[in-house]
Amino acid sequence: MDRLFAASEKEIRDAYTTDVYFERTRKILNSSGSDGDVWAEFTLGSIPNKWPWAVLCGTEELLRLMEGMNVDIFGVPEGTIFRSRSPKGIRVPLMNIHGRYTEFGEMETAMLGVLCHPSGVATAAARVRCAAKDKKVMAFGNRRMHPAISGVLDRSAYIGGCDDVASKMGADIIGREAAGTVPHALMLMMGSDEAAFRAFDEIIEKSVPRIMLIDTFSDEREASINACKMIKDLKGVRLDTPSSRRGSLKEIIQEVRWELDSKGYRSVDIIASGGLDENSIRELMGSGVSGFGVGTSISNAPTLDISMDLVCKDGSSISKKGKFGGRKYTYRCPTCLSMDVSLSDKADMMCSCGTVMELIEVPLMRAGKRMHRRAPAEIREYVMAQLKQLGEL
Numbered sequence: 001m002d003r004l005f006a007a008s009e010k011e012i013r014d015a016y017t018t019d020v021y022f023e024r025t026r027k028i029l030n031s032s033g034s035d036g037d038v039w040a041e042f043t044l045g046s047i048p049n050k051w052p053w054a055v056l057c058g059t060e061e062l063l064r065l066m067e068g069m070n071v072d073i074f075g076v077p078e079g080t081i082f083r084s085r086s087p088k089g090i091r092v093p094l095m096n097i098h099g100r101y102t103e104f105g106e107m108e109t110a111m112l113g114v115l116c117h118p119s120g121v122a123t124a125a126a127r128v129r130c131a132a133k134d135k136k137v138m139a140f141g142n143r144r145m146h147p148a149i150s151g152v153l154d155r156s157a158y159i160g161g162c163d164d165v166a167s168k169m170g171a172d173i174i175g176r177e178a179a180g181t182v183p184h185a186l187m188l189m190m191g192s193d194e195a196a197f198r199a200f201d202e203i204i205e206k207s208v209p210r211i212m213l214i215d216t217f218s219d220e221r222e223a224s225i226n227a228c229k230m231i232k233d234l235k236g237v238r239l240d241t242p243s244s245r246r247g248s249l250k251e252i253i254q255e256v257r258w259e260l261d262s263k264g265y266r267s268v269d270i271i272a273s274g275g276l277d278e279n280s281i282r283e284l285m286g287s288g289v290s291g292f293g294v295g296t297s298i299s300n301a302p303t304l305d306i307s308m309d310l311v312c313k314d315g316s317s318i319s320k321k322g323k324f325g326g327r328k329y330t331y332r333c334p335t336c337l338s339m340d341v342s343l344s345d346k347a348d349m350m351c352s353c354g355t356v357m358e359l360i361e362v363p364l365m366r367a368g369k370r371m372h373r374r375a376p377a378e379i380r381e382y383v384m385a386q387l388k389q390l391g392e393l
């Protein structure tokens with residue numbers, strides 16, 4: 001069998017996936033004796049889509065990637081909600097790495113890759129979470145991206161605020177059960193909604209919530225009531241109504257809700273899915289919807305253009321034009337979460353809101369040994385707490 005195009009873990013660790021110019025740089029530095037002790041920082045110039053903030057995600061995988069290399073890494077904790085620049089326009093360091101350049105330089109491509117797209121996905125998920133308030137959100141977006149990154153996508157979506165994820169791999173990574181309803185394929189294969197509902201209820205273990213898809217053949221209202229009558233412990237119905245039949249999805253949901261309530265099925269949830277994003281979710285709020293399945297708008301989130309730049313060599317500040325030299329420390333206001341930057345780790349930084357700022361970088365790795373580990377659920381809680389503090393939730 002021919003191999004798939006996805007890189008294996010060994011190939012990533014061996015820098016087989018890196019941009020070749022880093023390999024050439026290592027050869028030149030080693031041959032010319034120009035290697036040195038450096039600091040490199042990870043920063044973001046601007047956040048895409050004019051979003052006011054972003055969520056840092058992927059630190060755990062970066063630490064797994066770098067474990068055992070002779071480097072020190074410091075950074076803001078994973079899940080930190082950040083703005084890309086300080087009030088004075090200085091790029092805020094999200095991470096600082098210290099060591100011989102040739103020890104880690106070839107890993108730049110992979111280190112950025114494990115941060116950039118996951119941070120975009122976590123940010124999009126956080127924005128969906130803010131739109132959906134306390135309603136349930138399930139991440140359904142794996143089919144829009146390469147399967148090699150399913151676990152990465154699901155972890156990032158969960159950290160950003162999704163409640164559940166659809167892939168078994170993603171669910172294992174975040175320590176939860178995979179969530180899902182039923183696909184249209186089941187209805188089509190069984191020949192009718194009724195046959196599919198009955199077979200699901202008979203065959204699938206009772207611990208799996210009964211959420212039936214009700215838009216395959218007939219009217220959503222009629223199919224919902226049928227599902228309620230057929231399945232004793234029906235948890236919910238899912239509407240994935242195609243856009244060609246939608247008219248107003250909100251009005252369809254309102255009507256289905258009315259029918260369910262009036263026939264005594266008040267506890268049956270309505271889950272909406274199909275091309276939803278933060279804007280369409282906001283429009284559906286208040287319709288009687290209980291939750292959302294969100295796919296492409298989260299998994300296809302814009303990647304964050306985080307870059308890695310050398311800022312110090314053998315104790316001297318260096319930088320390319322357009323960047324700010326020197327090993328920097330990141331501070332944050334505990335009241336309004338504004339960030340600022342200093343060349344000292346003992347700076348007296350005052351936020352414009354009048355609060356003394358705190359140093360928020362933490363040691364993540366020393367000489368290749370990790371100093372920091374947080375479970376996905378803890379990181380997600382940290383994200384939710386910051387969103388509340390910002391008044392977004």
Ligand SMILES: [Zn+2]
Nearest residue numbers: 333336351353
């Ligand atoms: Zn402040």
